[in-house]
Amino acid sequence: xxxxxxxxxxxxxxxxxxxxxxxxxGNYIALIMSSWLIYSIxxxxxxxxxxxxxxxxxxxxxFMGIGAYITALLTLSGIHWLAAMPLSxxxxxxxxxxxxxxxxxxxxxxxxxxxxxxxTLVVLVLRxxxxxxxxxxxxxxxxxxxxxxxxxxxxxxxxxxxxTPTMKAYYLCLVVFVVFAALMYGIVRSPWGRAFKGLRExxxxxxxxxxxxxxxxxxxxxxxxxxxxxxGSLVSPVIQFIEPSSFAVGHSLRILLMVVVxxxxxxxxxxxxxxxxxxxxxxxxxxxxxYLIIYAAAVIILMIVSPTGLMGIGERIMSVLxxxxxxxxxxxxxxxx
Numbered sequence: 001x002x003x004x005x006x007x008x009x010x011x012x013x014x015x016x017x018x019x020x021x022x023x024x025x026g027n028y029i030a031l032i033m034s035s036w037l038i039y040s041i042x043x044x045x046x047x048x049x050x051x052x053x054x055x056x057x058x059x060x061x062x063f064m065g066i067g068a069y070i071t072a073l074l075t076l077s078g079i080h081w082l083a084a085m086p087l088s089x090x091x092x093x094x095x096x097x098x099x100x101x102x103x104x105x106x107x108x109x110x111x112x113x114x115x116x117x118x119x120t121l122v123v124l125v126l127r128x129x130x131x132x133x134x135x136x137x138x139x140x141x142x143x144x145x146x147x148x149x150x151x152x153x154x155x156x157x158x159x160x161x162x163x164t165p166t167m168k169a170y171y172l173c174l175v176v177f178v179v180f181a182a183l184m185y186g187i188v189r190s191p192w193g194r195a196f197k198g199l200r201e202x203x204x205x206x207x208x209x210x211x212x213x214x215x216x217x218x219x220x221x222x223x224x225x226x227x228x229x230x231x232g233s234l235v236s237p238v239i240q241f242i243e244p245s246s247f248a249v250g251h252s253l254r255i256l257l258m259v260v261v262x263x264x265x266x267x268x269x270x271x272x273x274x275x276x277x278x279x280x281x282x283x284x285x286x287x288x289x290x291y292l293i294i295y296a297a298a299v300i301i302l303m304i305v306s307p308t309g310l311m312g313i314g315e316r317i318m319s320v321l322x323x324x325x326x327x328x329x330x331x332x333x334x335x336x337x
Contacts, residue, residue: 018174027166034166034238036278037173038231043258043270044184045227050256051264052188053220054200055103059115060255062122063092063225065247067232069126072139072242081145081237088233089226096225100218119249126244138243142236144169152237169238176234180227181271187223188267196220200265228255261299263311272310 022030046060067088074084102114126133133139144152144165152168187193198206199216207213236242254277262273280298284291306313 015178019171022167022170023161027164030164030167030170031238032278032282034170034173034234036274037170037177038234038238039255039258039278040271040274041177041180041234042228042231042255043262043274044181045224045231046255047259047262047264047266047270048184048187048196048227049220049224050259051266051269052193052196052200053216055217055220056108056112057115057221057224058112058249058252058256059099059119059122060224060228061247061249061251061253062119063096063228064232064235064251064255065122065126065242065244066095067092067229068235068242068247069133069139069232070229071233071236072142073132075142075145075236076139081143081233082147085230085233089229092229092232093222093226096222097218099225100221103217103221104214115252116249119252123244123248126247133244136243136245138241138246139236140241142240142242144237144240145172173234173238176230180230184227185267192216192219257299261302261309263309266309266311266315269309269311276310 018033022033042060042064046057049055049057070088070091071081071084074087075081099115099118103111106114127136129135146153150168152172153165155162155164156168157163188196195206195211195216198209198211199213199220203213206216232247258273258277259270260273261276262271263269276299281291281295284294287294302310306316308315
């Protein structure tokens with residue numbers, strides 16, 4: 001019965017749930033769900049770099065910081081968020097291209113160390129260049145965007161439902177998330193997506209088939225970095241406070257955990273992984289001081305049972321439930337004639 005339901009119907013149902021989810025739940029729930037959407041965007045970019053192209057990066061958090069600071073500096077100077085956001089994404093795209101050049105010469109753990117060094121460098125620059133970034137005090141009170149008929153900076157009501165600024169910021173994140181997910185789906189389903197997979201599976205074979213592996217590697221880093229910049233440009237108006245330690249190496253490891261837990265190489269993997277990493281600790285808070293222990297143990301058990309993540313478990317279950325195709329015996333006989 002589940003197979004008879006078209007995919008677009010499931011997507012429409014999921015979108016409807018996301019639209020009504022924060023209504024009547026308070027600002028805290030809206031903020032947590034906004035964080036999930038923001039991290040899902042960053043994790044989808046890392047999934048393209050790691051899950052599809054097979055390039056390890058520990059700098060996704062640093063690119064989020066670059067995007068957040070560019071957006072903060074521009075919006076605080078009076079530039080509208082709609083103009084600041086593309087500039088942040090473009091800046092991260094260009095820097096991602098430059099960081100991608102070491103990936104042409106080093107692979108695996110060595111590449112991870114290169115991106116780790118870059119991530120540390122970004123945090124040091126953000127912390128020490130006080131004249132630009134505010135140093136350890138960071139930047140605060142970034143304005144929330146005003147879209148003329150729809151402003152995220154003030155409270156309003158519609159059809160008797162009260163929408164706080166935090167709820168409006170959530171819907172801004174939701175719109176950006178849906179648009180970005182559609183663009184990412186188009187990329188992974190395009191010839192470029194197949195080229196990324198070819199680079200992951202066997203770079204030598206991909207090059208022998210005529211693929212420019214250097215260009216594909218650079219694009220994997222650039223697009224992944226740009227997605228982190230997009231996520232950072234949402235952090236600035238939604239949280240309205242940023243500081244360097246928020247984008248340290250631990251931040252990048254957290255995004256990497258989302259990709260691995262959800263399932264690297266699966267389109268919906270980063271979204272599922274972000275939900276686990278962001279929402280599960282909140283669900284377990286009733287255990288008080290034990291929630292981090294339970295959360296860590298659950299992640300470790302998951303990685304032991306299913307290295308391909310939650311999406312890998314789902315794929316196994318579906319393969320068991322899906323009826324196996326049986327070839328007709330007369331067709332087998334006919335093939336022998």
